[in-house]
Amino acid sequence: MKNMIISSVIILVCFVIGIILEKLILPRFKKLTAKTKWMIDDLIVDSVKGMIILLLTLLGVYIALVYLPLTQKVEMIVSKVLLVLTIFSATIIAMKFFAGIVAMSITKFLPARTGIFRTVVKIVILVIGVFVILNTLGVSISPMLTAFGIGGLAVALALQDTLSNLFAGVHIIAVKQMKPGNYIKLETGEEGYIVDIGWRNTTIRMLQNNLVIVPNNKIASSIVTNYYLPDEEMAVLIQVGVSYDSDLEKVEKVTIEVAEEVMKEVPGGVPEFKPFIRYHTFHDFSINFTVIMRCRSFVDQYLIKHEFIKRLHRRYKKEGIEIPFPIRTIHIKGGSK
Numbered sequence: 001m002k003n004m005i006i007s008s009v010i011i012l013v014c015f016v017i018g019i020i021l022e023k024l025i026l027p028r029f030k031k032l033t034a035k036t037k038w039m040i041d042d043l044i045v046d047s048v049k050g051m052i053i054l055l056l057t058l059l060g061v062y063i064a065l066v067y068l069p070l071t072q073k074v075e076m077i078v079s080k081v082l083l084v085l086t087i088f089s090a091t092i093i094a095m096k097f098f099a100g101i102v103a104m105s106i107t108k109f110l111p112a113r114t115g116i117f118r119t120v121v122k123i124v125i126l127v128i129g130v131f132v133i134l135n136t137l138g139v140s141i142s143p144m145l146t147a148f149g150i151g152g153l154a155v156a157l158a159l160q161d162t163l164s165n166l167f168a169g170v171h172i173i174a175v176k177q178m179k180p181g182n183y184i185k186l187e188t189g190e191e192g193y194i195v196d197i198g199w200r201n202t203t204i205r206m207l208q209n210n211l212v213i214v215p216n217n218k219i220a221s222s223i224v225t226n227y228y229l230p231d232e233e234m235a236v237l238i239q240v241g242v243s244y245d246s247d248l249e250k251v252e253k254v255t256i257e258v259a260e261e262v263m264k265e266v267p268g269g270v271p272e273f274k275p276f277i278r279y280h281t282f283h284d285f286s287i288n289f290t291v292i293m294r295c296r297s298f299v300d301q302y303l304i305k306h307e308f309i310k311r312l313h314r315r316y317k318k319e320g321i322e323i324p325f326p327i328r329t330i331h332i333k334g335g336s337k
Contacts, residue, residue, distance in 0.1 A: 007064035014060025018053035026052065047097040051089050058082055058089070084133050091129030095122045119199045165200045168216035173197055178219075178226055183298045187223040190214065207299065227298040233270060236293040236301045238308060240277075241286030243322035248287065252277055254319050258312045259293050266307045268300025269293070285324050 026049060033041040062082050065075060099118040172178055178194060184204070185191035192206035202219050204212040227234060242251050259275030273294040281288040293308070295301045316323060 003067040003069060007067045010064045010067070011057065011060040014056045014063075015053065018056035021056070022049075022052045043097055043100040046100060047093045051093055055086070055089055058086055080137065083136055087129060087133050087136065091125060091132075094129070095125045098125060165216040168220035169197055169199055169202070171220060172202070172216060177229065178224065182226055182228040184227065185225040186214070186219070232297045233294060234298060234301070236295050236304050238291045238293070238305060239288060240291055240312070241283060241288040241323060242316075243324045244287060246287070246321055248279065250319070251289075251321055254315055254321065255289075255291060255312065258315050259291055259308065262304060262308045262311060263293060266304055268296050268303055270296065285326055 026045065030042075030045050033045055036042075062079075065078060068075075070078065099121050102121050103118055178184060178197075180194045180196060182194050183192065184194060190204060190206070190212045192204040192212060195203040195205050195211070197216070201213045201215055204214060206212060240255070242248075255277050256275055259277075263269040263273055263275060264271045270293075275291065275293045277289050277291050279287060279289040291308070293304060295304050313323070
């Protein structure tokens, strides 16, 4: 009876210590680590969070075994159960820690998260943990590895699409031609910001705030326009036409003045860029040209075009420059006799 009380007290004390560490000490330690530039300490705190109570309780049970009148067989079974739970807890902590290391490493190169690497790391560590547990229980893992090799071939054939998406996602990230935060457009017409490159799909947020979920292999085999490469800045091209009676030198001067004004005053414009125009077509009813400006990023072009068209229309009206309506001249041969 006395030994039972001692064992219960040991387990209870370890459990209470775990609660104190988890609920009181760990949050304060988290605040301290947040002030340091070293990120590893933050990862360690996040990894052990939620596992301290379990680990200390297991420690208490292990110590209490000394005072419990158990048979050798029962004690061996309980010891193995405790060891398995300890290994499993360590596996969970390792999964969190190494997944955090991978995420931290990726953010040095990518502006947003990519779940594919964290998922792969977690799966690998979990498999290793399961093998260690089986080996601890005395289960030979050699036949299992052989079976996994044969079974893996069958699974690979059955999961061709899934594996294709997985490797396509790895390829997309590895070549660094697309990454979260980039604005892209697929040849099928979908366009928007990349939110995440997962182990199976890539998520794209459209300007309408809808999400488009695209399988990785579709993106890998598609023609994709990335508006953030090689730079976020991009040209803004606007087509304009003026009357054949217009003074083209004056049209060029006025148009460039308006474009320079827009570059300096409209958010998203590039003030240091010098706009220019290029005449290119004698059209049916107008002489057409292209105005070339520049914006900071893809979405900035909409406001720049909006303001430029308004200001150019007002300035042309003031300067007497005509933007002609479509005209058709019909010549009728012959007539009444």
